[in-house]
Amino acid sequence: MGRLTKPTVYAVLIILLFLLPLFVTRPYYLHIFIVTLLYIIVVSSLRTIALSGQVSVAHAAFMGIGGYFSGVVSKELGLTPWLTIPLGGFAAMIVAVLIGYPFTRVRAIYFSMVSLFGGIAIVNLIRVAQKWTGAAGLAGIPPLSPINIPGLINITFLGQKLPYYYFTLLLALVSLLVLYRIEHCRIGMTWRAIAQSYLEASSVGINEAGFRVLALAIGCFFAGIAGASYAHYNLVLTPSTFSFLPSIFLVMYMLVGGRDRFGGPIIGTGILVMVPELFRGLKEFAPLILGAIMVIVVFLMPQGIAGLFDQIRAKYGEVRNRKLPGSAA
Amino acid sequence: MLSSMYILMALGFAILLSVMRVLNFAHAVIYMGGGYICYQLAVVYGLNQWVSLVLAAIVMGLFGLFLERCCFRPFFGDVNRTIVMTLALIVILESAVNILVGTQVRSLPAFASGVFRTGGVSLSVERLVTFIISAALLLVLIFFIQKTKIGQQMLAVSQDSTGAVLQGINIYRVSAVATVIACALAAVAGSLMGAIVSLSPYMGDYMLVKAIEIVILAGIGSIGGVLGAGLILGTIDGTLPILISGSATDAVGLGIVILILLFRPQGLFGHEA
Numbered sequence: 308m309g310r311l312t313k314p315t316v317y318a319v320l321i322i323l324l325f326l327l328p329l330f331v332t333r334p335y336y337l338h339i340f341i342v343t344l345l346y347i348i349v350v351s352s353l354r355t356i357a358l359s360g361q362v363s364v365a366h367a368a369f370m371g372i373g374g375y376f377s378g379v380v381s382k383e384l385g386l387t388p389w390l391t392i393p394l395g396g397f398a399a400m401i402v403a404v405l406i407g408y409p410f411t412r413v414r415a416i417y418f419s420m421v422s423l424f425g426g427i428a429i430v431n432l433i434r435v436a437q438k439w440t441g442a443a444g445l446a447g448i449p450p451l452s453p454i455n456i457p458g459l460i461n462i463t464f465l466g467q468k469l470p471y472y473y474f475t476l477l478l479a480l481v482s483l484l485v486l487y488r489i490e491h492c493r494i495g496m497t498w499r500a501i502a503q504s505y506l507e508a509s510s511v512g513i514n515e516a517g518f519r520v521l522a523l524a525i526g527c528f529f530a531g532i533a534g535a536s537y538a539h540y541n542l543v544l545t546p547s548t549f550s551f552l553p554s555i556f557l558v559m560y561m562l563v564g565g566r567d568r569f570g571g572p573i574i575g576t577g578i579l580v581m582v583p584e585l586f587r588g589l590k591e592f593a594p595l596i597l598g599a600i601m602v603i604v605v606f607l608m609p610q611g612i613a614g615l616f617d618q619i620r621a622k623y624g625e626v627r628n629r630k631l632p633g634s635a636a
Numbered sequence: 637m638l639s640s641m642y643i644l645m646a647l648g649f650a651i652l653l654s655v656m657r658v659l660n661f662a663h664a665v666i667y668m669g670g671g672y673i674c675y676q677l678a679v680v681y682g683l684n685q686w687v688s689l690v691l692a693a694i695v696m697g698l699f700g701l702f703l704e705r706c707c708f709r710p711f712f713g714d715v716n717r718t719i720v721m722t723l724a725l726i727v728i729l730e731s732a733v734n735i736l737v738g739t740q741v742r743s744l745p746a747f748a749s750g751v752f753r754t755g756g757v758s759l760s761v762e763r764l765v766t767f768i769i770s771a772a773l774l775l776v777l778i779f780f781i782q783k784t785k786i787g788q789q790m791l792a793v794s795q796d797s798t799g800a801v802l803q804g805i806n807i808y809r810v811s812a813v814a815t816v817i818a819c820a821l822a823a824v825a826g827s828l829m830g831a832i833v834s835l836s837p838y839m840g841d842y843m844l845v846k847a848i849e850i851v852i853l854a855g856i857g858s859i860g861g862v863l864g865a866g867l868i869l870g871t872i873d874g875t876l877p878i879l880i881s882g883s884a885t886d887a888v889g890l891g892i893v894i895l896i897l898l899f900r901p902q903g904l905f906g907h908e909a
Binding site: 409410412413416417420421423424425427428431432435551552555556558559562563566592593594595597598599601602604605606609 | 659661710711714715716717719720721723724725727728730731732734735841845848849852856884886887890891893894897898
């Protein structure tokens, strides 16, 4: 048996995800996977923002900006969603820069709170703009337009789960790759420095405000793209999908999964979105399972689920160290 | 009236935040739980409504004791874990209420009826009574903090918890008292609002946002500031809906709060930088 290296594990996981529709044929389960993948993008981008020391509690609202922008533009102007999804991402990014720049004045918990208010205000503005966003939600968003290269492929998206699954899977993989590269290049290091001490960071010549806005811009771009994809998948948007509690729950997915590790948001979102779905048969008791998972994680895993491996390793190492003097005696 | 409810909610939230550094998102469900307990006692078991209001406050106060002991104390000083804990509480309690009483909207009977008139101004007695109760509670609370030993200890802990411990203050006991007070206040607010508006498992979400808004506007650590900020926001929310729609009012209120915070990040009455 060959040694299990990290790249092989990841490669096997990705291949399994690509082969998943062979085993999972019920459309409803595919739907859960699609939603989970989209939320993984959002929560990972939230972690990118958190790297720079700012926990944004408005991330669902930025999803909403992307979703509504893409939905309204493609519906009213008849543009293809392939174009409006990136545009939705850029819209979220522009809004993030516009409101993020003044927000750099506030730090830590004050930033979280101000972003919370900002998020609620955005959702309320979406509610107010009923002329475009609809009184009871935005309906009639066009689905992804078919890819039709004559003689090669012909994929239609309307009413199909499978193409959407592959679309979101590719989108999630590309987004995660980009976020991973950003985190491990110079920008990511700068963000970590700012998070540790903004005073020291700015004293060695780092443009602290600029980098914090950059973190917001990048994070919100991916949130906008995920939101826009959700719009063209779900075809109906309501403001409550992006309001106060969803934003907090995004933060929770990140914290439960573990904030210190890149894999944290992926594990946290995967478990917290999918496990309650497994117990759907319990109807109104299903949220209790979610609550139970959270309580277990809080009590037993201080660094989140992704920190569990470190914890086990630390404990195991500790036990071994303790044994050594004993065996010598 | 609206202001007084906001202030009751926000004070509890502010006490928890300044004394224990806990962002208690579960404050919303405690508010909701208080309303439902009052409803159960008064409507289902037919107790006197005022008695059930007091009982609801006591029950939620005891729940606060449990909360401090089992949910906050193990993670003392760890903000991230307490946040996840309070969110878990939201999920558990909201679904518990859903299972036990169902999602349909209920309403408590009015605590007092009739209309009070003085020289051209007419007020509903119920709202007047609500206002008087909350004003009295606020006065008692201020007296408690200013004049009693444990109240002074609470202030000391909120200013500098390490220093307070060094002076021999039992920080756990202070936290327990703070949590009990906060939960009881939320329960009273929930019961009163349940009579004026209505009861639903999700009624707390809106009040929670308002409470956070007020606490941040006032500045963390400032209890007197909560009164001022609560009055400002209550007035905005009470008068603006006459001119524009409700959602727009919320956006305007939030916009004002954001603007103030950008120029005064420590809040209107805050002392911390």
